[in-house]
Amino acid sequence: MVRLQLDPFLSELTTMFEQTTEKGSVWVTLKHSCDKSAVQINKMKSAGKVPEYKCLVRATDGKKNISTLVGTKDHQRFQASYATILKARMTSLKKREKKDKRKATDTDKKQGVSKKRAATSKP
Template identity: 85%
Template sequence: MVRLQLDPFLSELTNMFEHTTEKGSVWVTLKHSSDKSKVQRDKMESSGKEVEFKCLIRATDGKKNISTLVGMKDHQRFQASYATILKARMTSLKKREKKDKRKASDVDKKQQVSKKSAKT
């Protein structure tokens, strides 16, 4: 797995989405990580230093794997760029059907009337 900086990761992620537009999927996973081993974290905590946790983000299309670490300082910028990429590349999702409130309430009233008449 290749660990990239933020900007190259985002460009590679865009390329993955472009290659899988016709057929295929891209899987993106996020994980809470400190990028240090447990022994190193224990040493830092015992000496009084605070461990900085980061977000490990992995992406794969089944053939190629990429990953990056996002710190607290870069998280706002990364989230905005990531959201833009997702909005641009998820074109095959279907929009939800909106139900008309008036029609739904009319149907409910008719069902209630038919239940009452069936009981009598």
Template identity: 80%
Template sequence: MVRLQPDPFLNELTNMFERTTEKGSVWVTLKHSSDMSKVKRNKMKSAGEKIEFKCLVRATDGKKTIATTVGPKDHQRFQASYATILKARMTALKRRERKDKKKAADADKKPGGSKKSSTKAST
């Protein structure tokens, strides 16, 4: 697995999507990470130091695996670029067909139903 900086990671992810346009898939996984061993994190926690967590992003097309870590400072910029890539490359997805509300309401009504009327007798 190759760990890249966020910008080269996004470029390589775009290349992966291009290579798998005709056939294949790209899997992307996200996981929180601190880039430290558990022992070191526990020492920092007991000393009262703040631990900065990062997001580990991995992508694979079955042949090649790439990864990057994104810190809280770069998160917004990375998320915007990542969303742009996903929107541009997910062309095989189909839009969901929705029923028209009026047609659905008419279909739900039971034809020929009669209501019983009740009357009070006054004395």
């Protein structure tokens, strides 16, 4: 797995989504992580220091794996960029136009009445 900085990660993620538009999937996972070993965390806690936790973001398309660590300072910027990428690439999830139920039932009733008239008027 390749660990990238924030901006290269977002550009690679965009590339993954582009490559899988016709066929395939992209899996993105987010995980709470410290990026230090358990021994280092225990030493920091015993010394009175609080370890800095970050968000580990992993993405894969089945062939290529990438990851990045997002700190608290970069969280807002990453979240905005990630949301923009998802909105641009998730075209199949766009809302479709819904027909008004009352209008649909009224037109169905009118069509049913006209069909009955046509059936009874035939010799």
